[in-house]
Amino acid sequence: MAPSHGRLPGLSRIRPYPGAFRAAAGVRSDELFPLRPGETVALTGGGTASLWSERLRLEGAEAVxxxxxxxxxxxxxxxRHAYGEGTTWYRATRPDPVTLAALLTRIRTEAGVEPVRTAPDGVKVVRRRSPSADYLFRIDHGGAGGEVTVAADAVELLTGRPTPGAVTPGPGEIAMVREPRPS
Incomplete structure (x- = not known):
């Protein structure tokens, strides 16, 4: 028997998704609809999604x-579902990069989380923490260049030079900065 509407054989024997997280997510997914390579489906708000889709039933969550x-x-x-003292978000598909970025910005904003550093497109800024210092990695993937402000007493690890309040690697370059943590 061939699957219909993307149904996966044997799926009816699998517990509804998201399993143990159903109460927190406030949804029940009872059927998967895989998408063919390159196939997309349109979403409200103008975005698209690919790879898979799920038929969701709301059990307390609100549709975003x-x-x-x-x-x-x-x-x-x-x-989106308010649960306990927090909020659970559930994606039943893979949004396109622009739609996903907008969704993640909304989630971050609603959670009250502000970025530590902002960076131009194509520039990745990541912070890693240790007990004695923070390590800031700045990678310019797109050749955008630009300044990233760091602590005045930081040290750029690739060159060993102190950074006088900012480090400005050129297009396509990398900077690794050690920022001592306050005592």
Whole structure:
């Protein structure tokens, strides 16, 4: 018997997703709809999604985005659910990069989390912590250049030079900065 509407054989024997997290997520996913390579489905808000889609049933969550085409038209694709002292978000598909970035910004903003550093497109800034110092890695993937402000008493580890308040690697370059942690 061939699968219909993307149904995976044997899925009916699997517990509904998201399993043990159903109460926290406030949703029940009872059927997967895999998408073919290169196939996308439209989402409310103008984005698209690829790879897979799920048929969700809301069990307390609110729909944030829904499918606008295909067999799941009108079904939630992204949900938000207040649970305990927090909020659970559930994605029933893989949004395109722009849509995912906007979703993650919304989640971060609603959680009250502000970025430590901002960087131009193509520049990645990551902080790692140890008991004695913070390590700031700045990688310019896109040749954008630009300044990233760091502590005045920091040291750029690749050159060993102190950074007088900022480090400005050139396009395509890397900087690794050690920032002592306050005592």
């Amino acid at each position: 985005a829904a499918y606008t085409e295909g067999p799941l038209t009108g079904v939630p694709a992204v949900t």
